[in-house]
Amino acid sequence: VEAEPATRRPLDATPSIGLSVILPAYNEAALIRSRLRRLRRHLERRGDDWEIIVVDDGSNDGTGGHVATIARDEPRVRLVVMPRNRGKGAALARGMQEARGAVLVATDADLSYSLADLDAAVSAVESGADAAAGNRRDSASRINLPLSLIPYMFRRWVAGAAFGAVVRFLFGPTVADTQCGLKAFSRRAAATALPRVRTRRFLVDIELLLAVRGQRLRIVEVPVHLRYLSGRSSVRMIGGLPRTLWDLARIKAADLRGGYG
Numbered sequence: 001v002e003a004e005p006a007t008r009r010p011l012d013a014t015p016s017i018g019l020s021v022i023l024p025a026y027n028e029a030a031l032i033r034s035r036l037r038r039l040r041r042h043l044e045r046r047g048d049d050w051e052i053i054v055v056d057d058g059s060n061d062g063t064g065g066h067v068a069t070i071a072r073d074e075p076r077v078r079l080v081v082m083p084r085n086r087g088k089g090a091a092l093a094r095g096m097q098e099a100r101g102a103v104l105v106a107t108d109a110d111l112s113y114s115l116a117d118l119d120a121a122v123s124a125v126e127s128g129a130d131a132a133a134g135n136r137r138d139s140a141s142r143i144n145l146p147l148s149l150i151p152y153m154f155r156r157w158v159a160g161a162a163f164g165a166v167v168r169f170l171f172g173p174t175v176a177d178t179q180c181g182l183k184a185f186s187r188r189a190a191a192t193a194l195p196r197v198r199t200r201r202f203l204v205d206i207e208l209l210l211a212v213r214g215q216r217l218r219i220v221e222v223p224v225h226l227r228y229l230s231g232r233s234s235v236r237m238i239g240g241l242p243r244t245l246w247d248l249a250r251i252k253a254a255d256l257r258g259g260y261g
C-alpha cells in the first residue's frame, strides 16, 4: 500500500518489468476481487513480467481493503490509495507514475473492455506505436449489453458524437474516441506525456493524447469489445457538463500556450 506523495516526480526511463496494468477504481468493491482474479490469470498466460496497479481513488465502499488483501499474497498486485476522491485523471496519472513496465496499459477496473483488446493495445505498442487507444466507434467494435441499457447507450452514443465533434473542432484530429477507457503507452510516451497532464477528471485522456501527438509520437487505434453488466456509471452527461466545459477550456488554454508541444 502506497500513500500519495505531495509532488509528482518524473517517470524514470528504464523499465524493470514488461507490462504495467493500471486500474483506476472508484467504488468498485462489488467486482474488484473477481476482476483481479480474471486479470491475473490472463497476465500469467501472457508470459511477460507484469504488475497490476490499482489506484483506489478515495472509494468509500471498501474497494481498497479488498485489493490490500489480495496484494498481501501477490506482490505483483499493487495498491495505491488516494485518501480522497480526486477523479479518474488524477488516479490514472498517479498509477502511471508508479508503473515499472516497458508498456503501460490502462483499462476500466470493471474490465468492461475484453482482455483480448488489452492484448491488442499492448501488442500495438510492442510493435512500435508510441500509444494505442481503443475506439468504440470502429466498425469492428462490438458491445454486449442488457436490453434495458439500450436507451442509456443511445444517449451515450449521441452525446459521444457531439463531444467528439467539439474535441475535433478545438484540438484537431487525435483519435476517434478520446474517452475510451482502454489506452496503452510506451514508457517513453508516458514519461513525456505525464508532466504535461493536469486535468484530474475524465478529460485527462485528451491531455495524454495531445501530449503524445505534440511530441510527434505515433498513436494507433484498436477496435474494442465491450461488455456492460448494469447501468452503474459514473458518467453524468448533463450534471457534469459545466465542469467538462471548464476542463475543455483549460486544456485549450494550455494547448494555445504550447503546453502539449
Ligand SMILES: Nc1nc2c(ncn2[C@@H]2O[C@H](COP(=O)(O)OP(=O)(O)OP(=O)(O)O)[C@@H](O)[C@H]2O)c(=O)[nH]1
Residues within 6 Å of the ligand: 023, 024, 025, 026, 027, 028, 055, 056, 057, 085, 086, 087, 088, 089, 091, 092, 107, 108, 109, 110, 181, 232, 233, 234, 235
Ligand atoms: N479514480 C477514479 N476513477 C473513477 C472515477 N469515476 C470512475 N472511475 C473509474 O473509471 C472507470 C470508468 O468508470 P465508469 O463509471 O464505468 O465510466 P465509463 O466506463 O466511461 O461509463 P460507462 O460506459 O457508463 O460504463 C472505472 O474503472 C471506474 O472505477 C473517479 O471519480 N475516480
Ligand SMILES: [Mg+2]
Residues within 6 Å of the ligand: 108, 110, 112, 233
Ligand atoms: Mg464503464
